[in-house]
């Protein structure tokens with residue numbers, strides 16, 4: 001709910017900053033919130049939305065998106081496609097699951113993938129930024145691994161093109177698991193149980209770094225959602241959303257403009273956008289996609305995250321500095337417009353906030369409705385049992 005003071009504090013701070021639009025240099029007055037609907041008007045509004053959203057999605061009201069946005073309707077997740085060079089098998093999935101919970105895959109022997117992607121914390125870690133090797137904080141917030149099977153690129157900056165490549169990067173990263181391929185092969189080969197599991201998964205007992213990554217990737221592709229109440233709504237159970245959630249759905253698709261970037265079954269366009277959170281030139285600076293492409297236009301851009309289960313993966317954004325009500329309050333003012341300091345006036349790398357963000361003028365009730373809709377994307381809690389004991 002937006003009854004918390006913090007949401008308003010954020011708005012107050014942001015509107016104080018929102019004096020100059022970075023892209024145009026125009027002054028931009030903070031938008032005036034539209035007046036709330038009366039109870040009667042709200043009742044009539046809900047009734048009309050019930051009618052319109054009882055239709056198949058192709059007949060829903062058109063979303064508010066800019067003309068050049070290749071949007072896709074929200075929808076149910078398709079079945080996962082495992083790649084031809086890493087096909088799924090139950091034995092490989094099981095091996096990958098064991099490895100996911102295996103602390104011996106880290107140099108310290110104490111950190112597993114599940115330390116930062118904990119199934120009880122929606123496959124994230126609930127921290128602003130994760131603790132890495134020797135408890136040194138990492139630069140970014142740990143995203144959930146649920147539904148990574150559907151992401152066209154991995155990491156906040158999209159620097160890995162496949163889950164296999166992503167796994168290898170995490171294992172070798174000195175700030176994270178901090179191991180060498182030789183170390184991984186050695187610790188796993190020392191275990192009779194892993195030798196057995198690799199045999200079952202790959203047909204022979206050879207243990208390699210690539211196979212380890214393949215099994216981990218295979219397991220992660222099986223961690224998928226798609227069981228939220230919104231999914232039941234899409235499947236035809238139109239009564240499952242409350243009035244407030246239904247209004248929130250309509251806001252999400254239209255007045256709140258979220259569909260410009262969060263669209264399709266994953267609620268993500270898989271693209272990179274600058275929301276103005278790169279802290280350019282300041283101590284928390286993170287240039288995002290620029291660090292991969294080295295193109296000026298990519299400074300401050302991050303991959304649009306999925307919003308499925310987002311109410312459980314707090315804190316939010318690549319830096320983990322935000323809560324949901326604060327995020328919505330920021331979108332409502334069109335995000336922060338950072339004033340270009342004089343010494344950065346001619347700086348070609350100065351980040352440019354996405355032109356898709358505009359002040360929305362939503363009122364408190366609207367923001368609460370929007371937040372309620374995001375709550376309908378929560379996955380039911382399912383207990384994931386870590387493999388019983390460290391395999392011998």
Ligand code: HEC
Nearest residue numbers: 112113116130131132140141142143145148154155156170
């Ligand atoms: C110390 C904490 C930590 C550990 C341990 C860890 N991760 Fe991560 N993981 C992160 C962080 C932080 C990110 C985001 C980094 C970035 O985007 O630059 C991330 C990103 C990912 C992503 C990308 C998700 C997306 O939406 O793009 C996947 C997949 C992933 N990790 C899987 C793994 C696997 C598999 C392991 C074990 C081999 C592992 N992680 C170990 C913290 C961790």
Ligand code: HEC
Nearest residue numbers: 256258260261273277302303304305316317318331354356
């Ligand atoms: C211009 C594209 C764009 C639009 C429009 C947009 N988003 Fe986002 N959204 C993003 C990107 C990119 C991020 C990640 C930014 C970062 O971490 O720096 C993000 C992050 C988020 C997050 C945090 C998710 C997480 O896991 O940390 C939430 C929640 C969110 N958006 C909700 C919304 C809602 C609700 C709307 C409509 C009011 C909206 N977004 C409109 C691109 C967009």
